[in-house]
Structures are given as structure tokens and as C-alpha cells.
Amino acid sequence: MSKILEILTPEGLPPLAERPGVSFIMPVLNEAEHIAKAITTILAQDYDGDKEIVLALGPSTDDTNRIIADMAAQDSRIQTVDNPQAATPIGLNLAIAATHHPVIIRVDAHSGLGTDYTKQAIDTLRRTKAANCGGLMLARGRTSFQKAVARAYMSPVGLGGPAYHSGDEAGEAESAYLGVYRREVFTHLGGFDEGIKRGQDWELNLRIRTSGGRICFNPDMEVTYWPRDSWSKIAQQFWATGIWRAELIRRYGSQNSIRYFAPPVLVLGVGASVIEALLQMTGTTKTWPKFLRRFTSLVHVPSLGYVSGILATASAAKDCGRRERAWFGLILPTMHLCWGAGFLRGLITGAGSTKDGSR
Structure with a gap:
């Protein structure tokens, strides 16, 4: 030194x-x-x-x-x-x-x-x-x-x-x-x-x-x-924060905690579940082999588990009114998904001149 x-x-x-x-x-x-x-x-x-x-x-x-x-x-x-x-x-x-x-x-x-x-x-x-x-x-x-x-x-x-x-x-x-x-x-x-x-x-x-x-x-x-x-300000704040965390990952790699990768993994999992649901609703998956349909349908399990966890966490908040509890159940995934989506964007393109638009 x-x-x-x-x-x-x-x-x-x-x-x-x-x-x-x-x-x-x-x-x-x-x-x-x-x-x-x-x-x-x-x-x-x-x-x-x-x-x-x-x-x-x-x-x-x-x-x-x-x-x-x-x-x-x-x-x-x-x-x-x-x-x-x-x-x-x-x-x-x-x-x-x-x-x-x-x-x-x-x-x-x-x-x-x-x-x-x-x-x-x-x-x-x-x-x-x-x-x-x-x-x-x-x-x-x-x-x-x-x-x-x-x-x-x-x-x-x-x-x-x-x-x-x-x-x-x-x-x-x-x-x-x-x-x-x-x-x-x-x-x-x-x-x-x-x-x-x-x-x-x-x-x-x-x-x-x-x-x-x-x-x-x-x-x-x-x-x-x-x-x-406001909800829009929270979404903008966490979107920008996710982008800049990805920029720090790009610059400093392993010196960042592994916990930062949880939200982007969640976004990818939810995205895969949504795509699978759309394919199922349009009947596309009916032409697939049975074993493949069963395998790809498993993509819903983590997303359903996440939704269940959010609902359980919000329901367990007994020291507040119903309105606050409902917002709590909405804010949690807003933070996670906006942060995770911003992270993926930043990981691919870098932060550039991204600013926090919530101010």
C-alpha cells in the first residue's frame, strides 16, 4: 500500500x-x-x-x-x-x-x-x-x-x-x-x-x-x-438505480454482492412465465410433444411462488390498514421488477447518461 x-x-x-x-x-x-x-x-x-x-x-x-x-x-x-x-x-x-x-x-x-x-x-x-x-x-x-x-x-x-x-x-x-x-x-x-x-x-x-x-x-x-x-416516482427511481448498479457490476465485477443478481433473475423468470402463458393461450404449445409441454409449464412454478410470497408478506402486515397493506403488496414487486429490468438494461447497454427522473 x-x-x-x-x-x-x-x-x-x-x-x-x-x-x-x-x-x-x-x-x-x-x-x-x-x-x-x-x-x-x-x-x-x-x-x-x-x-x-x-x-x-x-x-x-x-x-x-x-x-x-x-x-x-x-x-x-x-x-x-x-x-x-x-x-x-x-x-x-x-x-x-x-x-x-x-x-x-x-x-x-x-x-x-x-x-x-x-x-x-x-x-x-x-x-x-x-x-x-x-x-x-x-x-x-x-x-x-x-x-x-x-x-x-x-x-x-x-x-x-x-x-x-x-x-x-x-x-x-x-x-x-x-x-x-x-x-x-x-x-x-x-x-x-x-x-x-x-x-x-x-x-x-x-x-x-x-x-x-x-x-x-x-x-x-x-x-x-x-x-x-407516487407510484411513478418509485418506479423511475428503482429503474435508474438498477441501471446504475449494473454499471457498477460492469466496472467492478466480483467486488459487488451476489444479492444484486436476484431482481434481474426474477425479471427473466417472470418474463419466461408470461411468454409461456401466451403460447399456451394461443394454442401454440398443443403442437408440442407432451413431455416438452410438461417441462416448459414448470416455468410458472417460480413465478407463482413469488406471487404467493408477496401476497403472504402483504397479508402478514397486520399493524396497518387495508389501503396501506394493498399498496405494500404492489410496491414490493414494483421495486423488484423495475430494479431488475433496469439492471438488465444497464448490463447490456451501460448506464450512459441515465438520470433519476423521479426528482
């Missing part, structure tokens, strides 16, 4: 001051509904160290930038930089370049930090000597639809996988939700990869781990997350 990068290892990182200053960074685009609440939770942090907030402003078409300007006029800790391309990694890098403190905390307009989030994060960085740490994403909703989406986010049948969704015990992790970084990460590794429109946090965390740095998960660091509020 090069001497330059040894600084990111637990042994190489310099010790943190007792109350290091923290810089919050946030790329923003069309978030009029959420931005004021998100900034308010940052300002309300129970932390005595110096704080600054740098917002990278995209060309919003709603009142987002006006709301931010009004808040910045009342609090000098709120600063802004222009992000005319509205690209998340570019906005993050522009914001980082305008910060001054040794700890950089990524936040999102759809998120709300727990009051002790910053204090917990600093304690975690100091105790674990990590280069980055993150906490638990607590998805929440206001409407029946949004509550159903939040339930799907937190369900092992929904997103599952990373500790920040499932709430595993504290420890080292592959990646982190949002992320609380030592400035040394950006000084020595550079910023986020501006060619990766989604999943840029995973790619940066991969570079951290490759350089000997440690990434830690602390479930006591809680972040409330407000999901998209």
Missing part, C-alpha cells in the same frame, strides 16, 4: 479533536416539500462543535432555492454553491470544495437527522478509527402510499441487504447510508466519481476499503427518510 494512502487506515488517521468542526453537504433539486425540515434537523443537532451547511443548488423549478435563500439570510452557517448540471456527484464535490471542517457529513433533502446524530457519529469515528461511518435509515411515511413504501424499504423482502436497511448490529460494513467522512478521504482519494450518477457512495466506499480504510455501521445513528410519494 502506498505511503500516501496509509493515512486512511485506522493506524494512519490522525486523532480527532474533542469537538471537531463538522460540515454538512447536500445536493438539492426540486425539494420544496422537504428542504426546510431537512435543514432544520441539521441546525437542531445537539453538538457543541462548529457547524456549517453547504447546499449544492440544482436548477430547481419549484420554490426550493427561494426557501433556501430565505433560511440562509437568517443563519450564516447556511452556504450555497451552484450545481447547474444537477448531477449528485458533481454537487457533492462542489459542496465539499466549499467546506472547511475536518468531518464531512452527507445529508439528503428527504432525510431528517436524529438530534444526537452528529455526536454519535463523532464518537463512532473516534472509537472505531473509521474513515467513514453511517447509521440506520428509518423510512417513514405520511400517506398510506408513502407508509407502504417505507415498510417495503425496511422489510427484508423489500430492499433487505445492507445493514442500514435491516438494522444489524454495530460493526464494519461494506458501505454506509449517506456517510460521515474524515476529510482525509477526500484529500487523498479525491471526491465522488462524477461519472457515476447513482451509487457513487458505494464506489467511494470501495476505494476507502481498498486503501485500508474502515467503514463502520452504528444503528444508534438514526436518520428518518421520506420516500417518493
Whole structure:
């Protein structure tokens, strides 16, 4: 390992001051509904160290930038930089370049930090000597639809996988939700990869781990997350996410978890089942040998099993009303199939300039 990068290892990182200053960074685009609440939770942090907030402003078409300007006029800790391309990694890098403190905390307009989030994060960085740490994403909703989406986010049948969704015990992790970084990460590794429109946090965390740095998960660091509020936005979000995950597979291959292949396999299985059903309904399969008809009809078994599993999962959600339960049963396959279809598209063509159209 090069001497330059040894600084990111637990042994190489310099010790943190007792109350290091923290810089919050946030790329923003069309978030009029959420931005004021998100900034308010940052300002309300129970932390005595110096704080600054740098917002990278995209060309919003709603009142987002006006709301931010009004808040910045009342609090000098709120600063802004222009992000005319509205690209998340570019906005993050522009914001980082305008910060001054040794700890950089990524936040999102759809998120709300727990009051002790910053204090917990600093304690975690100091105790674990990590280069980055993150906490638990607590998805929440206001409407029946949004509550159903939040339930799907937190369900092992929904997103599952990373500790920040499932709430595993504290420890080292592959990646982190949002992320609380030592400035040394950006000084020595550079910023986020501006060619990766989604999943840029995973790619940066991969570079951290490759350089000997440690990434830690602390479930006591809680972040409330407000999901998209319409079915079309959820579909667009997961389509784009699937495409970009495939791009990361193309670039980094086996360094990705095998769990990412489950949704595309599901899409292929459902597609095969639909084709078989159409052939059966049109009578095409009647001309086939009997043994072949029996064999190809088995393609329905996995799809029927999946549908049964979704119905059972939705039915088991007893702590909600019928409307939320119905949406939950629809959102789960929407996430899986849109993500999987996007993955297949991205695996074949690459991500190109694909953006998340849900914002």
C-alpha cells in the first residue's frame, strides 16, 4: 500500500479533536416539500462543535432555492454553491470544495437527522478509527402510499441487504447510508466519481476499503427518510438505480454482492412465465410433444411462488390498514421488477447518461 494512502487506515488517521468542526453537504433539486425540515434537523443537532451547511443548488423549478435563500439570510452557517448540471456527484464535490471542517457529513433533502446524530457519529469515528461511518435509515411515511413504501424499504423482502436497511448490529460494513467522512478521504482519494450518477457512495466506499480504510455501521445513528410519494416516482427511481448498479457490476465485477443478481433473475423468470402463458393461450404449445409441454409449464412454478410470497408478506402486515397493506403488496414487486429490468438494461447497454427522473 502506498505511503500516501496509509493515512486512511485506522493506524494512519490522525486523532480527532474533542469537538471537531463538522460540515454538512447536500445536493438539492426540486425539494420544496422537504428542504426546510431537512435543514432544520441539521441546525437542531445537539453538538457543541462548529457547524456549517453547504447546499449544492440544482436548477430547481419549484420554490426550493427561494426557501433556501430565505433560511440562509437568517443563519450564516447556511452556504450555497451552484450545481447547474444537477448531477449528485458533481454537487457533492462542489459542496465539499466549499467546506472547511475536518468531518464531512452527507445529508439528503428527504432525510431528517436524529438530534444526537452528529455526536454519535463523532464518537463512532473516534472509537472505531473509521474513515467513514453511517447509521440506520428509518423510512417513514405520511400517506398510506408513502407508509407502504417505507415498510417495503425496511422489510427484508423489500430492499433487505445492507445493514442500514435491516438494522444489524454495530460493526464494519461494506458501505454506509449517506456517510460521515474524515476529510482525509477526500484529500487523498479525491471526491465522488462524477461519472457515476447513482451509487457513487458505494464506489467511494470501495476505494476507502481498498486503501485500508474502515467503514463502520452504528444503528444508534438514526436518520428518518421520506420516500417518493407516487407510484411513478418509485418506479423511475428503482429503474435508474438498477441501471446504475449494473454499471457498477460492469466496472467492478466480483467486488459487488451476489444479492444484486436476484431482481434481474426474477425479471427473466417472470418474463419466461408470461411468454409461456401466451403460447399456451394461443394454442401454440398443443403442437408440442407432451413431455416438452410438461417441462416448459414448470416455468410458472417460480413465478407463482413469488406471487404467493408477496401476497403472504402483504397479508402478514397486520399493524396497518387495508389501503396501506394493498399498496405494500404492489410496491414490493414494483421495486423488484423495475430494479431488475433496469439492471438488465444497464448490463447490456451501460448506464450512459441515465438520470433519476423521479426528482
